[in-house]
Amino acid sequence: MGSFNQDPFISETLSINGEALSGSRLFKINCVGCHGISAQGFVGPDLHEATQEMSDKKIINQVIRGLTPPMPSFEIEPKSMADLLAYMHSLN
Ligand code: HEC
Secondary structure, eight states: HHHHTHHHHHHHHHHSSSOHHHHHHHHHHHTHHHHHSSSSSSSSOOOHHHHHHSSSHHHHHHHHHOOOOTTTOOOOOOOHHHHHHHHHHHHO
8 A cells, every 4th residue: 555655646636625616527527427417326336425435545546547447547637636536525
């Protein structure tokens, strides 16, 4: 877990104050096809509890690494990732 904790993308993302509104826009463009228009779940799981069940680091990893096909990996800026996280935190 050492290298995971020192991941520069993750630490940069966590240092940014994300904006949920911008995150919801990014979510509509990239994620609703699988997670549903209001993140209620579709092909992918309901994400309303995601920030309670997973650490922010795990969620970032989930989005940028593509470890769990069919969910693809996303190449995004830390700011966009922080916005997406803020959106997901706003869901619960
Ligand atoms: C092609 C379909 C697809 C797209 C697009 C997609 N996902 Fe997923 N996502 C999945 C699937 C399927 C899973 C479940 C993977 C597994 O079995 O662990 C998942 C799991 C997740 C999880 C973990 C949830 C949990 O409770 O385990 C998070 C968080 C997540 N996705 C966020 C996102 C975000 C944010 C986006 C947009 C940037 C996105 N996903 C786009 C299909 C998708």
